Amino acid sequence: MRIVVDYDLCESNAICMDLAPDVFEVRDDDFLYVLNETPSDDRREVMEDAVRRCPKQAIALKD
Amino acid sequence: MRKSITIVGASLAGLRGAEALRRDGFDGPISLIGDEPHAPYDRPPLSKKILAGDWEADRAALTPAERFADLNLDLRLGSRATKLNVDSQTLWVDGEPEAYQGLLIATGARCRTLPGTEGMNGVHTLRTLNDCLAIRTALEAGPRRLVVVGAGFIGAEVAATAVGRGVPTTLIESLAAPLERVVGNMVGEVVAEVHRSNGVDLRCGVGVTAVHGREQIEAVELTDGTIIETDLLVVGIGVLPNTEWLEGSGLTIENGVVCDETCLAAPGVTAAGDVARWLNPRYGELMRVEHWDNAVEQGPYAARRLLVDQPANPFTPVPWFWSDQFDRKIQLAGRPSPDDEVQIVNGSIEEHRFAAFYGSHGKLRAVFGMNRPRQVMQGKNLLAQGASWQEALAVAAAWE
Numbered sequence: 518m519r520i521v522v523d524y525d526l527c528e529s530n531a532i533c534m535d536l537a538p539d540v541f542e543v544r545d546d547d548f549l550y551v552l553n554e555t556p557s558d559d560r561r562e563v564m565e566d567a568v569r570r571c572p573k574q575a576i577a578l579k580d
Numbered sequence: 581m582r583k584s585i586t587i588v589g590a591s592l593a594g595l596r597g598a599e600a601l602r603r604d605g606f607d608g609p610i611s612l613i614g615d616e617p618h619a620p621y622d623r624p625p626l627s628k629k630i631l632a633g634d635w636e637a638d639r640a641a642l643t644p645a646e647r648f649a650d651l652n653l654d655l656r657l658g659s660r661a662t663k664l665n666v667d668s669q670t671l672w673v674d675g676e677p678e679a680y681q682g683l684l685i686a687t688g689a690r691c692r693t694l695p696g697t698e699g700m701n702g703v704h705t706l707r708t709l710n711d712c713l714a715i716r717t718a719l720e721a722g723p724r725r726l727v728v729v730g731a732g733f734i735g736a737e738v739a740a741t742a743v744g745r746g747v748p749t750t751l752i753e754s755l756a757a758p759l760e761r762v763v764g765n766m767v768g769e770v771v772a773e774v775h776r777s778n779g780v781d782l783r784c785g786v787g788v789t790a791v792h793g794r795e796q797i798e799a800v801e802l803t804d805g806t807i808i809e810t811d812l813l814v815v816g817i818g819v820l821p822n823t824e825w826l827e828g829s830g831l832t833i834e835n836g837v838v839c840d841e842t843c844l845a846a847p848g849v850t851a852a853g854d855v856a857r858w859l860n861p862r863y864g865e866l867m868r869v870e871h872w873d874n875a876v877e878q879g880p881y882a883a884r885r886l887l888v889d890q891p892a893n894p895f896t897p898v899p900w901f902w903s904d905q906f907d908r909k910i911q912l913a914g915r916p917s918p919d920d921e922v923q924i925v926n927g928s929i930e931e932h933r934f935a936a937f938y939g940s941h942g943k944l945r946a947v948f949g950m951n952r953p954r955q956v957m958q959g960k961n962l963l964a965q966g967a968s969w970q971e972a973l974a975v976a977a978a979w980e
Contacts, residue, residue, distance in 0.1 A: 528909060530902050531953035532873070535960060543954045565603075569596065570876055572624065572902060 518561060519579045520554050526575035533567040533576060541567065582682040582848070583608045585886055586671060588661040589686030590614025592622065593853030593875035595642055597684050597883030602651050606887065612653045613673060615660040618709055619648070624872055626712040627737035628904055632744060633716065637709055661687065664829035666846040682848050682886035685826075685837055686879060689819035689854040689870065694729065694791060702797035703813045706734055715814060719745055723812040726750070727800055729788055731758035733903045735816030736775065740905040743779050750781040750808055752800075757784055763912065764922055767936060767948055770929050771910070774950075778906045819870060821855045836868040841894035843882040852882035862896040863915065871901040898963045900956075908932060911953060913960035914946030921969075925976035926955050935959065937972055944972040955979060 520540065527549050533541035534549075537560070542550045556564060561578075568576045585601060587594045590612045598610050614620070621640040629635040643651070656673070663672035670677050691705035704715050719726070719742055726742045728735045731753035739751040755761060757768030758775065775782045783802070790801040791813065799809045821836040831845050832838040836857030839845045843858050851858070853875040857868040869878075874897060881895050900913045916922075916938040927934035927950075935955035938946035944967045947959025955976070962972045 528904065529953050530909070530911070531957040532900075534954070535957045543957070545954065547951060547953065570873065572872060574622070 518556060518558060518564065520551050520556065520564065521577045521579055522549060522551060523575045523577070524549075526573045527571075528573050528575075530572050532570045532572065536567045536570065537563050540564070582886060584610070584680070585682045585684065585883065586611045586613070586678075586680040587684045587686060587883070588613050588671070589684075589688055589853065589855070590616070590620050590655065590657065591686065591688055591853070591875070592620070592642065592872065593688075593856075593879035593882075594684065594686035595620040595879070596876050597686065597852060597879035598651060598653055599643070600880030601883050601887070604884065604887075610651075610653050611656060613656045613659050613661060615658065616708060616710075617658045619643075619645070619655075619657065621709055623707070626709065627706060627734055628741060630709075630712055631706075631716050631719070631738065631741045633720070637713065640709065660825075662825055664826055664831070666830040666849055669848065680848075683850070684879075684883050684886065685845065685849065685851040685855060686853045686875075686882075687822040687825070687855050689821045691815065691819055692817045694788065694815050694817070697791050697797070697813070697815070700791070700793060700797050701795055702793070702811050703791070703815065705815050706738060707819070715812075718812050719747055723747060723810070725808070725810045726812045726814065727752065727808055727810040728814045728816060729800070730816035730818070731755075731771075731775075731782070731784070732816055732818065733759070733901075735814070736771070736905050737903060738814050738816065739775065739780050739782075740778065744906075748781070749779075750783065750810070751775060752786060752788065752802065753782070753784045754787040755784065758782070761918075763916060763948055764918065764920070764938075766922055766929075770932060770934075770950065771905070774906060774908050774932055819854065821857075821868065823855060834866075838866065841896075842885055842891050843878065843895050844885060848886065850882035850885045852878040856882070858895060860896055861894050862898070867899075869897075869899050871899060873897075873900050898960055900960055909949075909951050909953060911949045911956040912946060913956055914938070914944070914963045916946035916948070920945050923973070925973065926979050927952055935976070937969075937976065939969040939972070942969050943967075944969055 531543040620642040697703040758771045760768040792799040837851040839858035841859045903910045920938040933951045935952040949956035
């Protein structure tokens, strides 16, 4: 599973950081940084939640 | 165990509810019934990207067409639920009765209108894709001036988008500052300054007494006697839950469909999204939340609730929303109240980049951020933990 963020869509609402702070981090420059682009498969459920909850629909999962 | 699920309302809460059931492996029939002609779409872009002309309408689709087929839904667009009887478990769709086993009500809300403007050309509200496209067409035609009534989130976003398109825009707010009822005066004044510095003719503390014109709007008259000539008016003065069709259904209807702490309105009937007024144990009161994020969470919760006798946990979210106005991102988590103490805990008002805590009775109640998403999310976690005011301030003190 690979995390793909469309940075043209992302507006750093930071919901993903709230759900998985070890994978997503919005820093003080207001940009999102993906800390771990390939989280293990046991994290799939929370990653799918991050995809759904993103207000800009900017996150995708690729297998 | 229920073998089929009927969902009334094919927008965010309803669709996300259907998707959750399929994700969980539910393979019975799911009907998704919506009165709009369009496949389910996302509403936030209607006051921003699509209205600005940056996106075409199809970009707002909530689920790509190819994934929609996999959901195997009985999708009935352009169909309106007209009546319900919970005793006989009967739903009427476009006047025709049908039995249901489990029913999720997600019929949303509609815009309040200004009395006396019905059918007048140039007067709009913004809720649906068709509303958005009508306003966009009017903006593209080069109006003399846009007047927006109501500086809530929709009104403020429409004003910001219109100014961005070069349309002279007046924004009218009856309170002393935009969003004042939600965020208080100090923060509302900052929002006012953002709008004024970007060219919005913002007028606060005035209401509309009359809309002049016959077939076509010509002017609005304000409580201070000012008359503003205009050919385009957008009214953003709040919404009403769509519950009229539930009269006589057996459900309790009071500013929404009243539900228990598990979103249950009656045996086999749940509600979610803008129409649902449920008992949130976190606050100990009935709440109706009109936020995007609430629909995304409550839709799945209320759909799953139909398949269990007793859910493991009640539905206890901390409300959260965002709004984009010009280059500012506004976010609020929690529930501020007018009596709260307000303290800037990060950044500065002058930079239009700050986070503020709201608190009362020794507890953190809400967190507001303007271009401070990281801090709002950390504040949201503090709210979820029920942090005291002192604990919250201690966390914020470590942010710099």
